[in-house]
Amino acid sequence: MSTAYDAERQVAVAAVRRACVLTSSVFNKLVRNETLTKDDKSPVTVGDFSAQALVNTMLGRAFPDDPIVGEEDSADLRDPSGAALRDRVVALANEALTAPLEAHEKAEWGIGGRALTADELLAAIDRGNHAGGRTGRMWTLDPIDGTKGFLRGEQYAVCLALVVDARVELGVIGCPNLPADPAQPGGARGCIFVAVRGQGAHQLPLADPLGAAPPRRLAIPAFGADPLNLLESVEKAHAKLSFNERVAQILGVTRAPTRMDSQAKYCALARGDGGVYLRMPTGTGYREKIWDHAPGSVLVEEAGGVITDSRGEPLDFGLGRTLGENFGVVAAGKEVHSRVLGAIKRAKEEEAQGQ
Ligand SMILES: Nc1ncnc2c1ncn2[C@@H]1O[C@H](COP(=O)(O)OS(=O)(=O)O)[C@@H](OP(=O)(O)O)[C@H]1O
Numbered sequence: 457m458s459t460a461y462d463a464e465r466q467v468a469v470a471a472v473r474r475a476c477v478l479t480s481s482v483f484n485k486l487v488r489n490e491t492l493t494k495d496d497k498s499p500v501t502v503g504d505f506s507a508q509a510l511v512n513t514m515l516g517r518a519f520p521d522d523p524i525v526g527e528e529d530s531a532d533l534r535d536p537s538g539a540a541l542r543d544r545v546v547a548l549a550n551e552a553l554t555a556p557l558e559a560h561e562k563a564e565w566g567i568g569g570r571a572l573t574a575d576e577l578l579a580a581i582d583r584g585n586h587a588g589g590r591t592g593r594m595w596t597l598d599p600i601d602g603t604k605g606f607l608r609g610e611q612y613a614v615c616l617a618l619v620v621d622a623r624v625e626l627g628v629i630g631c632p633n634l635p636a637d638p639a640q641p642g643g644a645r646g647c648i649f650v651a652v653r654g655q656g657a658h659q660l661p662l663a664d665p666l667g668a669a670p671p672r673r674l675a676i677p678a679f680g681a682d683p684l685n686l687l688e689s690v691e692k693a694h695a696k697l698s699f700n701e702r703v704a705q706i707l708g709v710t711r712a713p714t715r716m717d718s719q720a721k722y723c724a725l726a727r728g729d730g731g732v733y734l735r736m737p738t739g740t741g742y743r744e745k746i747w748d749h750a751p752g753s754v755l756v757e758e759a760g761g762v763i764t765d766s767r768g769e770p771l772d773f774g775l776g777r778t779l780g781e782n783f784g785v786v787a788a789g790k791e792v793h794s795r796v797l798g799a800i801k802r803a804k805e806e807e808a809q810g811q
């Protein structure tokens with residue numbers, strides 16, 4: 457029996473798995489030598505571009521009518537000064553696209569066959585230029601989320617979501633460096649997290665996601681991890697960590713926060729490894745991007761949790777490429793979530809009174 461979004465799930469898992477193989481090999485071969493700085497000062501590597509070319513090529517072949525909201529664009533690669541970078545991206549994307557088919561993959565997704573030209577790959581990257589919006593289908597793609605974690609050899613994630621009429625229906629997150637079992641941090645690494653709305657949240661092994669091993673169904677305890685702790689950003693520029701500290705105090709949290717780059721935070725939360733993902737704006741006017749939260753949000757909801765902004769309002773994926781004015785993100789088990797909203801309210805009142 458086929459279930460809703462079966463085809464989309466299969467293509468998305470295959471695309472994310474291939475992208476994870478690509479980014480892992482980029483890290484091993486290239487990261488230490490070479491990075492490029494984008495205007496927003498975030499380091500962009502050949503990994504981001506080639507992974508976006510790969511995933512967009514597969515989506516474009518499998519679902520030619522679907523627009524994509526992707527983080528990267530090809531401008532730096534089209535610039536004459538970017539010729540060496542472009543050649544490297546073309547080689548890496550083609551290596552990933554032409555790798556032999558796995559049992560769960562199909563040639564009609566544009567893989568396992570001929571290499572593409574530079575023009576075809578740059579056009580694939582730019583399929584990600586969609587402006588977003590409230591109606592119809594669209595994919596969101598963050599080819600490497602947590603670029604800074606990636607460059608440090610720590611957590612990062614390949615993040616893909618299908619949004620239909622502004623509601624996230626499918627989320628797939630690949631975490632090459634995340635331990636399969638949080639109780640064994642030194643054990644095997646590499647997981648894919650998959651959530652389809654109405655069908656639950658699951659963890660699969662990255663090495664063989666659709667193989668014999670049954671997917672592990674994930675559930676967030678309503679009362680959170682025991683003892684409770686916070687999941688938060690590593691980069692101080694990305695979230696107001698001093699505010700988190702005060703919220704933790706008000707909640708009576710005694711355990712140290714877990715700092716982790718990327719949407720791996722949502723994955724940790726979904727499997728009960730950490731109690732609250734709290735991301736408060738730093739006050740710079742930065743707008744959160746939909747690709748940084750779309751797959752994580754459906755993963756959390758399908759694991760039984762709740763995700764809102766810091767006022768308790770739902771995240772709105774229909775506003776364009778961003779979530780609009782930044783009121784932060786709060787994700788947790790149901791009971792914990794309402795306690796966190798209360799603690800945020802109190803911490804904000806204290807701030808307003810200048811305490
Ligand atoms: N100022 C500011 N405020 C909030 N968020 C920002 C900001 N600047 C960047 N970004 C986005 O943060 C994404 C990485 O988020 P993380 O949760 O991995 O942050 S952290 O690295 O753990 O601090 C990161 O995603 P990637 O670029 O894919 O790494 C950015 O989209």
Ligand SMILES: [Mg+2]
Pocket residue numbers: 498527603
């Ligand atoms: Mg970035």
Ligand SMILES: [Mg+2]
Pocket residue numbers: 598600601602747748
């Ligand atoms: Mg990101």
Ligand SMILES: [Mg+2]
Pocket residue numbers: 504527598599600601602603
């Ligand atoms: Mg990114």
